[in-house]
Amino acid sequence: MLKNLNKTTRSNIITYGIVIVAFVVMQGLAMAGAISNSLVGLLVPICAYICLTISLNLVVGISGELSLGHAGFMSVGAFCGLVVAACCRGIVGSDIVRLTIAILAAGAMAAVAGVIIGLPVMRLRGDYLAIVTLAFGEIIKNLLNNLYVGKDASGLHFSMESANSLGMQGGTILINGPQGATGIDKLSTFASGFVLILVTLTVVLNLINSRTGRAIMAVRDNRIAAESVGINVTKYRLIAFVVSAALAGMAGALYAMNYSSIVPKKFDFNTSILILVFVVLGGMGNIRGGIVSAALLTVLPELLRFIGDYRMLIYAIVLILVMILSNNAAFQSRLTSLREKVRRRSDDQAALAVDSQSGGASHE
Amino acid sequence: MGFLTNLINGISLGSVYAIIALGYTMVYGIAKMLNFAHGDVIMVGGYLCFISMTNLGLPPLVGVLLAVVGCTCLGIVVERLAYKPLRGAPSLAVLITAIGVSYFLQNSALLIWGANPKAFTSVIPLPSVSLFDGQLVISSVTIATVLVAIAVMVGLTLFTSRTKMGKAMRACSEDKGAAQLMGINVNSTISMVFAIGSGLAAIAGVLLCSAYPTLMPTTGSMPGIKAFTAAVLGGIGSIPGAALGGVLLGIIEIFAKAYLGTQFADAIVFAVLIVVLLIRPAGLLGKEIHEKV
């Protein structure tokens, strides 16, 4: 049945299939209590990281720009989302609706941040672009470290100085500078994470296989040729960047609302790098690979806990080895020839089997 | 006087950034890779010097020498094992490997030397210079750092322009294929660059720890990122650019703290970087490379 569809559609259906099957299996196991608390606790972060990986893949893999500040958009979404969720407390009854509103607001806010950052950034290329995204990530972190937001009867209060200068009466502090946000309502669930993955996946896959996506990939493959066929390079680089930022913001909101507290420090350069590692290991531009690598690499450090002190060292070695093995030309060619050999042998066997069955008359 | 003090402090901090940035820029110029592990080589250099001085009781100069030798070897080994197999691989793959190396070095240091910070004794056991009746105090480390930064920059410039090896490096930087055809051993040239870069990192580590005397497994990461920023600011690949970028970044950082408030100092430093890159997209002294159509 699948064979009748074209290659891209088939590949996309497999991707959706993997996500859906994985969700159903995990949800079933979790409900049956067959998986450990440790893994259950990882489900929502895995969902968030998958969304982040898909969204970063849009910039790094599809648009071909190196971004080192993805965590910045994640944090914008995270803090925006939890403020919105807190504002809806008492107004909107249903948790799911509240979460949805918060995530959408987070996406919108992160998109705005994406436009503000993207406009200047898109004038640059290559490593210079990378360093500027890094710089913006650090700036966002620095600003959030000095952001104070509180809510009382008269509404929201903002300050860039201190919690005391919010001038609130009997309200709650939502974001308390470097202490971050505490007392977050834990609205995120595995199911909502799954839905967000589907949404992210749909947006990105649809985008890739559309006129806009082709223009983005054209710019990646050959900027000058893309210009020469009339594609506005800046516009399409910006579209990829902003969509990616918005999706990262949504994932950030999901992530933040899985914990009761969150600090700006979490969204630093290292987190940006972590997501980048997921993307590169999964294969740049390879959405399905990114999903798998994000899930596995989030679980891996937890699986390595039994090693104790050597855990992160082993993680580093695994990272280096995987990168070398998957990119070393000599090793790859050896692997290919090995695979060829295996296939030939099995082909031979198959041919032999066919031959023996049909009495050696299989070849015309 | 406050201005002068801040300026001197800025130059001092900037000189440390400059030395690190020079290593970054050398490696980038030839290997075309962002070596995110560079900051961690700095940390290793610091530890090696610390051990030789404190645990082995060797004189500071020997300690520095040991650190340089140790880091040079480390650089060569890392290059052989981790980067060389990836020659010709996509640059992002190399970047991630460099990050892996960075994690590896940090966690190895954690296991070997422990998490407790070490207080680094300055390798320059000279008193501070006091001017204007003690209103302006310049520490000996500051003076040494600035002098070393200048020496390293001049040395590298001469090396790349005058020596055979240096010229081979520049040839590799321009076009590896052509360089190979001219009989230059590209592989050994790249190894050489890593050796030089790592040796510089050791010197930077010793000076960094002398000026800001805490040594931890994570000591190198932030200065590493700042120096990378500095290298880009000056135009990555350019030797005078790295030195200029480093010093400027140091001055901007100190001035931002002193005159615009310590709260937003980091944001200001990075904002300056962005503005500079928007005006000069290839950095202050970088060459803009036009793609040939």
Add this chain to the structure above:
Amino acid sequence: MSKDVKGTYLAQSAAAKAASEGAVSDADEGRSQEASAQAAPAKSQRKGSRTKMVPVPSTSIVPERDADKDPVLECRHLGIDFGGLRAVDDFNMMIGRTEIAGLIGPNGAGKTTVFNLLTKVYQPTRGTILLDGVDTAGMDTAKVSKAGIARTFQNIRLFGSLTVEENVRIGLHNQVKCGMWSGMLRLPRHWVSEKEFHDRSLELLDVFHMANNAGDVAGSLPYGAQRRLEIVRALATNPKLLLLDEPAAGMNPSETAELMDTIVRIRDTFNIAILLIEHDMDLVMGICEGIAVLNFGKIIAKGTPDDIQNNPQVIEAYLGKQDTDQGGE
């Protein structure tokens, strides 16, 4: 050698309209002191005014059939400097609406630079480019493409990781419209446009009999097919003028012969002008109607293939000075 341009009066027979336009343009460039003439747009011809008319040299010719229409391209005093080097200087050329024109010259003469100027990959230092009578000043590469100039590249620039069909679809980018949201949300508009993309790209690929390769990855195609795909992609932008940069490079004689047929066929089918850079003289002399010869950034001759073959300056440029007297054959 630069002075020689004025000596090439090959174009005296050019259409009257074209010549008069050339005259106005020269006046624009400051030869005339009259402020009114300077301020006037190039197109406006004030028949009633008493402007003093002077004869000016023109280096252009167009086919007779295009003579009564606006030329599709007109370059006036086009030039660019790289640092102190005048890579292209005082480049004047006119191309008729359905002309197949050639741009030849020794290596390093600045031929590709001219293409880069026409498509605004480089912004000209001076001079004017009129595309179908519209000044392209201030446009960027993408806008020029929308205005009607398409090109191929000397060093092939395909979207290597995408399929053949996708490459053509990208060429059709400005021909079939569908916004980001329609695509992202799979609105009906998306499906309509996708069908149109598909149909039109296959139609275009058919020109080169490449419809069967539609699903192949462009980067994996053989060299000749890649060159042809570049032409298809350029055609997809619905140009008025197609610039081909060494289309026959790397092709064997039979492929070249086929290419010559195809180029003529493209012109006849799409009714567009084609300007090509080529070193293969059989191809140039075989299909080009007008040929411009470039040396050291300047046009040293423009004429018919016969004119060019017999032009002593051209021969000198190609073969060096000692062979001058052989030029007459």
Add this chain to the structure above:
Amino acid sequence: MFNHGVSRRSFIQLSGVAAAGIGLTACGGSGSSGNAGGSASAEGAIKIGGIGPITGAAAIYGTATKFGAQVAVDKINETEGKTVLELNWQDDEHDPEKSVNAYNTLKDWGMHVLVGTTTTAPCVAVSTETNADHVFQLTPSASSTDVIGGQADQDGNVTIPRKDNVFQMCFTDPNQGTASAKYIAEQKLGTKIAIIYNNADAYSTGIFRKFESEAKNLNLEIVSTTTFTDDSATDFTVQLNEAKSKAADLVFLPIYYTPASIILKQANQMGFAPKFFGVDGMDGILTVEGFDTKLAEGVMLLTPFVATATDENTKGFVEAYKKTANTEENPNQFAADAFDCVSAIWGAIKALNITSAMTTQEICDKLIETFASGTFTFSGLTGENMTWSATGEVTKDPKGMIIKNGVYEPMDAAK
């Protein structure tokens, strides 16, 4: 510039690696980590889980608490003659996400009581989890009021409700802020005060805020307030210059000892010699290997623990700690806090006849009742006759220490 060369195969290989990892876990089981002194899983032992950063920039604190707790567990098991306590310490990299992961891992292990987490921000996240699961938690060193919840700020806003299962072994940040301000005012230690704090750190900012408002009440003059972040914790010349130019005679440092050691050195280099006043995070400064203790001469700090004290308990602990951690360095107050946490919990367990047969929730109920009663007292390394209130805060006397000749000496008339 980046083409997609990273092949699709990479993740296949990766899955292979991960599969190997899963296999390994299966073999390794959920054994306890670290050099737990060969603590084989024993029948009937109470399982104590611990969380703190063993890797990353905050590894100092996690390592200290880990070994501190280990020393206590080993000592108790030795005294009892059999394994009555079992410790499983998990790394959280000073990251709330990893901390919750670590907590879940400990839950799978079957933890009865949690000692942790070491650092504040992760602890706030974990304490919500323990609260929901009803697991008793005693944190050695997470000092923010958000950890225990139920505390109002000065405007009377309560952001987080009280988490009734969470108790602290350390002072809360506001307590330290208030105590420091009072101490300075009462002892007339300084008239012009400069403050340098880490505005990217919850602990530091928490103390600073309280100190600031308390100083206003006590009419202490704050002449300069400057900040730094973890990213800019290498150079303090600007902050010190500002303090110097305002003629500050006391610099209050509500920060950890690592940046503090740089501040002391740089102040010395620029010839600035005010009084320095630190809080409990300053403890440990003398243990920094290679630190010139002369620089710390005259530094005052509030700390509950003195490693150089001569009483038997402290001496025994320091010795055991060095052996367990395999180090030459003295333990800091984090280690002592963790030691006290385990000891206090053991005291309660013994008194209440708690056995591992009980569920974690039953144990939690009993321990909450005991700790919140206000009558449960405990004497340990970090204080005599400590009690806890239902708010989760500990009541113990802060010891004002001054560094003289490289050792702590009690400040006169310590309240």
